[in-house]
Amino acid sequence: MRTLHLPQWRSLVSDPANRCLIPLTEFCEWAREPTDLGDGKKPIKGEMWFGVTDQPVFAIAGFWRQVGEQRYFAMVTCNANELVTPIHPKAMITILRPDDYDRWLTGSYDDVLSLQRPYPADRMTVRGPVFPTRAVAPRLI
Numbered sequence: 001m002r003t004l005h006l007p008q009w010r011s012l013v014s015d016p017a018n019r020c021l022i023p024l025t026e027f028c029e030w031a032r033e034p035t036d037l038g039d040g041k042k043p044i045k046g047e048m049w050f051g052v053t054d055q056p057v058f059a060i061a062g063f064w065r066q067v068g069e070q071r072y073f074a075m076v077t078c079n080a081n082e083l084v085t086p087i088h089p090k091a092m093i094t095i096l097r098p099d100d101y102d103r104w105l106t107g108s109y110d111d112v113l114s115l116q117r118p119y120p121a122d123r124m125t126v127r128g129p130v131f132p133t134r135a136v137a138p139r140l141i
């Protein structure tokens with residue numbers, strides 16, 4: 001969910017009861033190009049795993065809603081930072097700083113929009129590509 005400023009999302013974004021924090025230790029994006037693993041099989045895209053160096057467990061911005069008996073959630077995305085851009089140029093998840101958790105959960109519509117920003121690339125790591133569906137050692141790029 002990236003276009004929070006659009007009118008159709010305003011009621012969701014404006015109501016703090018719809019907001020949540022989604023805890024992660026890493027997040028994954030597919031490598032842009034398939035890799036030939038030299039095993040005689042078709043080249044495959046590997047997984048690129050991103051972590052946050054200053055938060056071993058970090059929270060990303062999210063929304064949730066209950067419809068009937070079902071609960072749904074969505075992760076908020078933003079523009080990609082310079083670490084994520086080579087792998088996924090369009091967007092990345094919105095990682096929050098611990099100091100921003102309360103503001104995300106209880107703040108105004110404008111607070112939410114201002115928190116939808118890329119996390120600093122110098123506070124992140126990337127590893128991969130890894131290929132969990134193939135029994136080979138991962139190769140770093």
